[in-house]
Amino acid sequence: MRTAALIVAGGEGKRFGSPLPKQFLKLAGKEIFIRSVEIFRHSASISKIVLVMHPNWLEKAVKILSDLGLKDVEVVPGGSNRQRSVYNGLVALRKYNPEVVMIHDAARPLFDKGQIVEILGLIKRGTGVVVAEKLVDTLYFVENNYVIDIPDRTKLWKAQTPQCFIFEEILEAHTRAKEDSLNNATDDASLYMKYVGRIKLIDSNSPNFKITSPSDLHLAECYLKSVNQ
């Protein structure tokens, strides 16, 4: 199946607290967003990559990609939140007519590209595939710092990315959400479930945490050192 990667890097990294958005910070010598691009660039299953970048740093990203010989990665401006950035990327991808799209946070540079083939084997109309992680902690529902309920954690996973779909289906979901003024979805699976179909999870088989704070970057550095990357 003709498959595209849509990598979202349109945020400002406010929680990280760096003057430069976190996706430009180096992880073991390479920008975080470059590492995420290269996951898909080095996969024979991916025929096109679109990178959605914060408008203020779009030119900087294009220069970095060009200097690395990654000129075939199309860079488009992001929106005011992740959902809008994904929509911008989907619209840009339409001209390439992909059958499948893998939507990935640039802030998750540790994803194991070896799972791409596994994911594509599960994709079908009416079923999206999301990489996630089983919970190992107990979770609390909280109000005013008091625990009001404790859900059964065997039924809870932590959503990650890539989130993968039949391209026309996820474009329909995002388009209908925009028409319904539903603009605050924190992931793509939620829109897909609302408008299209169901989501199958696969367990991430390597650390695939999102780099959100400085300690996450330190953890990622330690992990890559431990596996000599």
Ligand SMILES: Nc1ccn([C@@H]2O[C@H](COP(=O)(O)OP(=O)(O)OP(=O)(O)O)[C@@H](O)[C@H]2O)c(=O)n1
């Ligand atoms: N308007 C936005 C906001 C986020 N993202 C992307 O969505 C991914 C997950 O978002 P998050 O980790 O929250 O990144 P930021 O929004 O940059 O972080 P913060 O909320 O701390 O500002 C990141 O790769 C981020 O670049 C995006 O493409 N467009």
Ligand SMILES: C[C@](O)(CO)[C@H](O)COP(=O)(O)O
């Ligand atoms: C898409 C996501 O990474 C799944 O866990 C997460 O929802 C992104 O949230 P963020 O606040 O945009 O980082």
